[in-house]
Amino acid sequence: MTTREFKTVGTQVRRLDADEKLSGRAQFTGDLEVPGMAFCKLVTSPLPHARITRLDASRARALPGVYAVLTAAELVNMETHYGSDKKDRPVVAIDKVRFQGEPVAAVAAVDLATAEAAVELVEVEYEELPTVTGIDEALDPAGEPVHESNVCHEYSIGWGDVDAAFRECDHVFEDTFEFPMVYHYAMEPHTCIASYEPDRIRLWTSAQHPFLVQAEIARLFGRQLDQVQVVVPFVGGGYGSKSYTKIEPLVTALSREAGRPVRLALSVDEAMRTVRRHAARGTIRTGVMNDGTIVARDCVGYVDTGGYTDNGVRVTERFGDRMPGPYAMPNLRVKTYGLFTNSTPAGSYRSIGGPQAIWVCESQIDMIAHALGMDPFEFRVKNLVREGEEVRRGRRPIEGDLEYALRRVADEFGWDGWTPEPTPPGVKRGIGFACGVTNSGASPTSTSLVRFHADGSATVYIGSAEMGQGSRSVMAQIAAEELRIPYEKVRVVASDTSAVPWDRSTGSSRSTTLMGLAVHDAAIDIRQQLLDLAAEHFEAFPEEIEAEDGRASFKGESVAFAALVRNLFGGSGGELMGRGYVTPKHPSGKLRQDPVFWEVSIGAAEVEVDTATGEVRLLRYYSISDPGKAINPKQVEGQDEGAAMQAIGHTLFEEMLYEDGQLLNPNLVDYRVPVFTDLPDEFETVLIESGNGPGPYGAKGVGEGGIVCVAPAVANAVFNATGVRISTLPLTPERVWRALHEAGQASG
């Protein structure tokens, strides 16, 4: 068989959602109206840690226009707690509150103004408990327990004999690094409309994992899966903040009380008290030989998961998995802990545990290289795992040549021979590098259905939520390619659990690889049916038929696919259905090992440090993206650039500040996110296509890698410029100035 050239895969097609999103017609959950819909406002705890001693909603319930008030007392004839790994989150607070802003009650009313007025009438009395703020207080054995204990989860991996290796190596380095709590700021705050009805529950919600929400709601309310419909309209940014189940149980329970659909649209303030990224501390000991060979690493890490587990279990584990870095490691010991504190529950955020882990790993790698007098780039290359070797024992070997990837970025950045341009007095320039690999893809389980219509067009059914990544266009490209029809003939129906087949989730860079494979297989299923029909038509063997541009041909004659379908049904209508099942046992054999793939992350930064003010300016940043095969190259770049820009935020200024359990900056004035003027002068994604991913055409996931390496690359560049090492993020002018001042490097 001759190699066929791709028609739509690898090209920049017009996004399927372009016309809706560029005209204001695109509907997000908050744009929907459901007849009879009531409006919800939350009664939240002003205290970070307290027992609820009295709750009286009678005055609120008596207010005209109030349909219902949900309190713990109403959580009857249902399960009361939910959560992805540990079901420790009550639908509304029961007896105790564990973070400031935790909902203790919720009001449904005829309009928002009435709901707001009713919130003021709900009387709640608290008995204050000592507050647990931050990792140190969570670790204090004499501290107040947030749950039964303040340890949410423990995780360890390792092999070899770390202690013996430390005794025998030439140097052992030990350093500790801190990563702040940060907020996703998905511009659409969490929004949900729930309609609890006698025979079914319907939800329209800004959720990344519609089928996990469906299963959670079914379990909570004792319904069958087929009685729960979860529809996810366009999602206004996710980045992990809308993973698993968030406000949906509360809104559903309130709808049950109100006897009508209820909408809750959070404010930014409330969203910041719904989910955040885990703050982290990592202490890492590394044993090296004089020639720069790493022989052992011992990593101890803590992540602050806040008042409830949310995704704290997996984040604790990924932080541990990712901290040792992409290096060959004969001896390794990793121990990580997830800790409860009185703060916003922490969950998934783009590359869970990844930026925290690589911040620790790559800051120290740079310090070791400096101490050994080696070029930090060559020190990394010397210790990298090689293609086909295991990054973590017993797991999928690394696919792709990391050294090649590192050298590509270094070359394009101009690492070798870099010299700083002249700068004014007190201003210093430096360059820094970082790299990491992250185990991605979540679990390899997705399904898809493709319908091939009697006019030669097709509809693809996927569970993936569209939150900006462009999944619908990518799925349409894959389907068009495999159906041998033009991209313009494919439409996509997505993320409605009553219409589309099951998918695990939208996250962990998994959709193109796994849902893509399901769509690919479903389209091939249909193509095979078309070839069989064409073989019958031409009285030939299916293998002898050529399929292209919506037609099947044999020996110079051709017939339209559409005609084959119509002929099958003996009239003008009919359609073919194709299915794709992706499981760990997928016939490709590529999904048997964990992880689904390793996502590569590399960053090279040039900074300018004003030693008088401590201001760090990121002048140039080069990142890498290896999608295996870029099905839509500009969207791949866009994922990488967007991820890197978010990381510029947590590197230079983003941080949720808590004092005594009170969030000090719950708004976008005090919590600053990157804006246009934070765009570096050069901001480049180096695209490589290693072609060895487990997805269709060798594709693998991207979208998270870009967020991982910015912080260590920038801090390493600040060190290169000033000789001062900063081990706590973000690199605010004040923090940098203080560090320079202490080192005698501040000017002015």
Place this chain on the structure above:
Amino acid sequence: MSEAQSLVEMTFELNGAPVAATVEPQTPLIDLLRERFGLTGTKRSCDVQVCGACTVLLDGAPVSSCTVPAFEARGREVLTVEGFAAGEDASPLIEAFVNNAAFQCGFCTPGMLLAAKSLLDADPAPSEETIKDYMRGNVCRCTGYKKIVEAVHEAAEASR
């Protein structure tokens, strides 16, 4: 909410057509647009005039409709993304956003388009620095901004 309010009766031009409305003094423009006129392309996000998702043009100048009182529109021209996209001069900017992958989730996009339009109306050939400075009141959390800058450039060139 039950206290007597001094309601404001007003007429203004909305997306090129004359309209009338009666509003409470504290009603922000975004509520009037979304709830009364069903123009849900204007998005609510930060509520404190930082993010720009609620940007509309008032007499051609960008304003944050989350904080501008609705009565400020009295006798003036309001352009929302729906009106902009239906207009004849929208195509270069819209096509440039498509070609450059300058949108992802689309939540900031209506405000972003209107901010870009008002920039290009004022300066048909803006420099990169001008684009960044002018548009810094519009946050995008998805794209990383670079592709939006490129799109505005391309639209400027296409319109010339």
